Amino acid sequence: MKQHMMKQLIAISYKNNKLDEKVVFKIACLLLRKDLKRYVRALKNYEKKRTVTVSLPSISRELIHKNEYLLKKIFPKKEILYKKDPLLMAGVRFSHHDTIFEMSLRNTLEQIAAHAGETDR
Amino acid sequence: MITTEDIIAKLEKRIHSFNDSGKKLNVGTVMKNTDGVITADGLSDVAMGEIVTFENGNSGVVLNLDEDTVSIILLGSQENLKEGNRVETTGKLLSINVSNEYLGRTINPLGNPLDGKPDIKGEKDMPLERIAPGVVEREPVNTPVKTGIKAIDAMIPIGRGQRELIIGDRGLGKTAIAIDTIINQRIQEKGHKRVICIYVAIGQKRSTVAQIVNKLKEEKALPYTIIVVADASDPASFQYLAPYAGCAIAEYFMEKGEDVLIVYDDLTKHAWAYRQLSLVLRRPAGREAYPGDVFYLHSRLLERAVKLNKEGHGSITALPIIETQAGDISAYIPTNVISITDGQIFLEADLFNSGIRPAINVGNSVSRVGGSAQTGGMKSVAGKMRLELAQYQELAAFAQFGSELDKETLTRLERGKRTIEIFKQAQYRPVAESLQIAIIWTVSNGHLDDIPLEEIQRFEEEFSQYLQTRHKKLLEDLGSGTKLTEPINQTMEKAVKDFKQLFHG
Numbered sequence: 001m002k003q004h005m006m007k008q009l010i011a012i013s014y015k016n017n018k019l020d021e022k023v024v025f026k027i028a029c030l031l032l033r034k035d036l037k038r039y040v041r042a043l044k045n046y047e048k049k050r051t052v053t054v055s056l057p058s059i060s061r062e063l064i065h066k067n068e069y070l071l072k073k074i075f076p077k078k079e080i081l082y083k084k085d086p087l088l089m090a091g092v093r094f095s096h097h098d099t100i101f102e103m104s105l106r107n108t109l110e111q112i113a114a115h116a117g118e119t120d121r
Numbered sequence: 122m123i124t125t126e127d128i129i130a131k132l133e134k135r136i137h138s139f140n141d142s143g144k145k146l147n148v149g150t151v152m153k154n155t156d157g158v159i160t161a162d163g164l165s166d167v168a169m170g171e172i173v174t175f176e177n178g179n180s181g182v183v184l185n186l187d188e189d190t191v192s193i194i195l196l197g198s199q200e201n202l203k204e205g206n207r208v209e210t211t212g213k214l215l216s217i218n219v220s221n222e223y224l225g226r227t228i229n230p231l232g233n234p235l236d237g238k239p240d241i242k243g244e245k246d247m248p249l250e251r252i253a254p255g256v257v258e259r260e261p262v263n264t265p266v267k268t269g270i271k272a273i274d275a276m277i278p279i280g281r282g283q284r285e286l287i288i289g290d291r292g293l294g295k296t297a298i299a300i301d302t303i304i305n306q307r308i309q310e311k312g313h314k315r316v317i318c319i320y321v322a323i324g325q326k327r328s329t330v331a332q333i334v335n336k337l338k339e340e341k342a343l344p345y346t347i348i349v350v351a352d353a354s355d356p357a358s359f360q361y362l363a364p365y366a367g368c369a370i371a372e373y374f375m376e377k378g379e380d381v382l383i384v385y386d387d388l389t390k391h392a393w394a395y396r397q398l399s400l401v402l403r404r405p406a407g408r409e410a411y412p413g414d415v416f417y418l419h420s421r422l423l424e425r426a427v428k429l430n431k432e433g434h435g436s437i438t439a440l441p442i443i444e445t446q447a448g449d450i451s452a453y454i455p456t457n458v459i460s461i462t463d464g465q466i467f468l469e470a471d472l473f474n475s476g477i478r479p480a481i482n483v484g485n486s487v488s489r490v491g492g493s494a495q496t497g498g499m500k501s502v503a504g505k506m507r508l509e510l511a512q513y514q515e516l517a518a519f520a521q522f523g524s525e526l527d528k529e530t531l532t533r534l535e536r537g538k539r540t541i542e543i544f545k546q547a548q549y550r551p552v553a554e555s556l557q558i559a560i561i562w563t564v565s566n567g568h569l570d571d572i573p574l575e576e577i578q579r580f581e582e583e584f585s586q587y588l589q590t591r592h593k594k595l596l597e598d599l600g601s602g603t604k605l606t607e608p609i610n611q612t613m614e615k616a617v618k619d620f621k622q623l624f625h626g
């Protein structure tokens with residue numbers, strides 16, 4: 001199957017910016033195993049591209065509410081997904097498609113440590 | 122004046138800037154692994170040639186960028202690498218951490234030791250791929266790399282910064298020439314600037330490489346030599362990277378002002394490894410199934426051989442080796458490499474089998490830098506001898522038909538035969554330049570005309586010993602690098618005459 005056909009399949013799998021379960025299963029039934037694998041991967045990729053995952057050490061409704069307006073402005077047209085990651089010390093991580101941006105205390109400490117190591121030499 | 126407050130303020134500012142600068146990562150996922158070539162998706166920010174790291178701690182180099190996938194060649198074992206594993210970019214290009222401690226070591230293309238000795242501490246990161254110096258940074262070739270092989274030093278001289286191809290079928294002594302040249306660099310003549318040697322073994326049998334390393338050790342050539350090995354059992358990616366790693370090491374030493382000699386043994390196998398990688402990467406195949414950019418593969422490597430013109434800067438001399446099939450130099454890879462080198466040493470099976478070893482076909486071999494890479498002394502004797510040899514080869518062809526030959530022709534034929542005889546040379550027996558000049562002087566001045574052909578080699582050997590014990594001063598003059606003067610010629614004449622009496626008596 002050609003790449004552009006795959007893209008068309010992905011396009012028709014969504015209705016009103018939501019994955020349409022019925023369409024997806026119909027497509028899945030029609031595809032060969034090999035193409036199905038590609039389809040699943042393409043769906044995953046598409047999902048990754050249209051969502052921004054915000055990881056936080058703890059999540060509260062209050063916090064989400066406070067930042068909602070700002071995030072919508074930075075990432076227009078993207079779904080925003082919140083994820084809890086207790087390993088993140090006093091920080092936040094944004095993941096969108098294949099790019100990860102992380103700001104955390106741990107990160108800062110690591111950078112300072114690296115910097116100190118450099119000046120030591 | 123800087124106050125404590127200033128310093129603290131500066132530090133605080135620094136901490137703020139740390140807070141601002143979060144960590145940005147670009148990641149991808151492993152889709153499949155075909156023979157050590159990984160296909161991954163994501164990684165939209167990755168650059169060609171960039172290093173990436175895998176979840177299992179392995180690393181790889183990006184070799185292909187496609188619309189939504191990236192091809193990566195693995196630099197470690199494939200163990201524990203699974204579909205779905207995470208890959209991260211590093212922002213670094215592939216490099217090797219070089220230092221002086223590399224001398225005497227046998228390593229793989231990543232700089233890891235293969236000789237069972239401890240790890241090597243690096244000093245400077247040298248990129249494997251680098252743009253070759255431009256025209257303005259280059260200086261014309263003017264100093265020889267003395268190979269110690271009479272036929273080469275006299276007729277096909279190699280200059281520092283030159284690229285001289287050694288080409289011929291299998292088993293004709295290509296490796297032997299390269300190794301002899303490395304061994305000869307142990308010489309410590311007056312005014313001789315040392316040459317650091319790098320031997321890159323690509324796709325050879327492990328046992329062959331071990332023999333070579335042993336020989337170099339035996340001949341005390343290891344202290345100034347580095348051996349880079351990607352043998353036949355290593356993945357194609359290692360064989361592909363080996364020459365670039367060798368070149369990166371050479372550049373490290375060149376930048377320190379050293380003269381470096383690098384042998385690529387051999388580029389035919391290098392091209393095979395690249396073809397294998399390209400087929401796995403599904404690049405379109407062209408002539409002889411090589412990918413279209415196989416020419417660029419070797420040209421960008423050999424262009425890095427250079428003599429820098431900046432004060433105190435060194436040079437890289439490259440001796441690429443190409444193995445032909447049945448002497449066919451018109452095949453794809455041989456023609457490519459011939460066109461990007463400054464000359465070639467052409468070895469021939471007929472010569473090898475008839476006992477002329479090294480089996481160099483002098484007529485077909487050239488060095489485009491010619492006499493400018495010869496010392497004055499060698500130039501004084503080589504020109505005349507070359508001319509005579511060329512005449513002999515023409516005459517010899519005619520003489521097969523004619524029966525009656527005049528006396529002069531006969532003399533020329535006999536002299537030609539003797540000249541060829543003195544260019545025979547055993548393996549691992551490099552000859553100092555002064556002795557080379559002495560024997561060439563002797564033959565081209567007719568002093569060997571009355572010595573039977575079978576005794577020429579014995580004559581040469583004993584004459585060399587005679588000169589070394591009785592005529593140290595003469596040898597010094599011959600090897601001084603200056604043109605032969607009349608007094609030197611006279612001393613030479615006397616020495617030969619004296620020795621001949623001993624030889625006959």
Ligand SMILES: Nc1ncnc2c1ncn2[C@@H]1O[C@H](COP(=O)(O)OP(=O)(O)O)[C@@H](O)[C@H]1O
Nearest residue numbers: 290291292293294295296297478479546547548
């Ligand atoms: N000058 C020489 N005199 C005698 N034998 C030689 C000489 N040069 C090479 N040989 C022999 O020829 C054989 C092939 O040499 P090698 O250098 O391995 O060839 P290649 O690298 O072209 O395959 C070896 O056995 C080697 O000992």
Ligand SMILES: [Mg+2]
Nearest residue numbers: 295296297386
């Ligand atoms: Mg060989």
